[in-house]
Amino acid sequence: MKNPKVVILGGGFAGIECAKAFKNKPVDVLLIDRQNHHLFQPLLYQVASAGLAAPEIAHPIRSIFFNQDNVETLMDEVTAFDLAGKKVVTREREIPYDYLVISMGVKTGYFGHHEWEQHARGLKTLDDATSIRRDILLAFEKAEACTGPEERRRLMTIAVIGGGPTGVELAGTFAELARHVLQRDFKNINTNEAKIYLIEGQDRLLTMYDPTLSDYTRKTLESMGVTVKLRNQVADLRAGEVVLKNETIKAANILWAAGVEAPAISRTLGVETDRAGRLLVETDLSLPGHPEVFVAGDLAHCVDQSGRLVPGLSPAAIQMGRHAAKVILEEINGTRSKDYDVRPQFRYFDKGSMATIGRSHAVAESMGMKFDGIIAWLMWLFIHLFFLVGFRNRLAVLVQWFYAYVRYRRGARIITGLHFPEK
């Protein structure tokens, strides 16, 4: 008898953990991703700010499963779902499944203002990160050679939109990059004059954290030279300009960390979504009306046992991926019926969350406790190193971080992908 076939869409945290949970089980797994690598997204901002090289936070998906015989990997992209026929259609073929796990994640979202995308880059992929790195380093190169003070100021201005963890991390790391790392490289410009704006619509940063931590974060960023603008919705974005209610900020680089949305294809599934397009799932993570289809990770709009929306964090994605695998395995083993009501509900175990602000500053909340300063930063460092996939990366990243910490340097401030037209 053939093993049931589980198709997993997306090699992020949810997809990888789901596939791993089938190890040594009578299941054939096919993991499909558009990229050949699993990305350690929590450190993506470090690539953008020249702290780490791209391969240091990415790992080939194939090699994660090289010793798990029942997982095949396919680099391809899903173009359509055929839920009735239990098939997914990719660019190259049709793939039948017995169980489907949709863990494609989300992309940068602009609140419906798709025209803003060209003016403000999001940070979701390695290519986003290396493009941001290139554009920002390039702006400083231009500033160094620039003679007009106004244009120079514009080139040295970075506006980060969105005061969540990604925005805070980006603003903090770019402040450090400008004030410490680049400072000694440049001779004509004073990189201390670089302006970093962090723009947030609500009245505090990191709204999901305790207000005291929000306050600590703002003060720390300000002491690092970041201009924090709270209660400022973005009214419009134009090339090199952020329009707020009362002012317009001219910035050569505008980064968008204010929202995410589901990929367009997920809307073709015919199920209810939230405003960002995330799929409203049953309590067992299955798609309404399709007990053989599961949604795991950021793409799932899932309310947990306590009635709270499960956050879009890697620990939640990992737990969801494992839960989907568990439900599928129980059903294959015949230990549960297909009846929804008796399937185990997904229970989110909230280990806490953390955001780093800069060198030796971070905030963390866990089990009702709050942490800030160097303690939180060491927790952050330890946990992120621990979870980085693969020995090599862990060691190389540690070397880089140690070096960056001691010498205030960034090894990866290399501009690639820039093509002057041929002479």
Add this chain to the structure above:
Amino acid sequence: MKNPKVVILGGGFAGIECAKAFKNKPVDVLLIDRQNHHLFQPLLYQVASAGLAAPEIAHPIRSIFFNQDNVETLMDEVTAFDLAGKKVVTREREIPYDYLVISMGVKTGYFGHHEWEQHARGLKTLDDATSIRRDILLAFEKAEACTGPEERRRLMTIAVIGGGPTGVELAGTFAELARHVLQRDFKNINTNEAKIYLIEGQDRLLTMYDPTLSDYTRKTLESMGVTVKLRNQVADLRAGEVVLKNETIKAANILWAAGVEAPAISRTLGVETDRAGRLLVETDLSLPGHPEVFVAGDLAHCVDQSGRLVPGLSPAAIQMGRHAAKVILEEINGTRSKDYDVRPQFRYFDKGSMATIGRSHAVAESMGMKFDGIIAWLMWLFIHLFFLVGFRNRLAVLVQWFYAYVRYRRGARIITGLHFPEK
């Protein structure tokens, strides 16, 4: 009195060493490069074959001179020379000079067959290297999902054209990549069936070395599974096809390591060039008729004291850069006249040369001695680590190599810069 202004074009080995030689001297140096980084070209093939990440072999030019006050760095590109007016014209401005050092290097050359460029990538820049890495990893991904045996064979075939050091290094490293590193990642294809061709027009590889080393190199490559084709001129290149005299090789990836040529702009200088466009310089490295202009590095066609053409190797570039600086400084100090005849002749000190074939295999020649096998490989490893710019890179590279050596893995096999059209 203002210091004399030295403009250096190109931040390769020649340009960097030339600028360094002006440390603490009464000279203002402006170093112009199209890129923001100095590239350790001898290890570029390691980025192409996923052994190293791009930033590990590159170093921001600015940071090389952060403690040398008289060097300014400009990321720009020269678009015209005005030798009579002692100016260079860049995309952005006109820059006057008292002394000019042209150290722009060479680019991949196709023996006049410019139409071949689209079918066979050369290896001269970081972007070349990451593109080669992407294309080759992608071909294996496609092969894994491919059902037709012929197409699968084509996808798993790499043809390297040119049996010099770069060609040998590429063929060797891709043979290892396919047979050891990728072997365990893929489940449908047997990467041992990957075909690596090394195609050379002459009757032996590494023609500049002793024939016994050429022979050792060929045998080593063959034992690694490389098909070495000697006495085979490329008759034509088409998309995915290398046409030789008696056969046509179908290869998804074709790499060109068979020649270099001068950038087009160097032909506008109005001096005699060799067939590859390299500038024929005086014995002091100055441009004929322009004692204030020097050519250093690969772009110089220079005959040394013993009547031999100075090879296009990094030690020669380094020595030329220093020589140009020495002549300029002697003139500024008034210790020599501008008269050509009394200027010191460039003397090439040939330390020897080496090429690596694969894990623990290399060949080297130095001071009339020949080395091969693991001895040559350890020499190669030591020398390349020693010369890598910057502590961080050296340590990170050592970690990577050690890990790759012990575990037969490549950490950087990440596909970036690939964009499926938006769904």
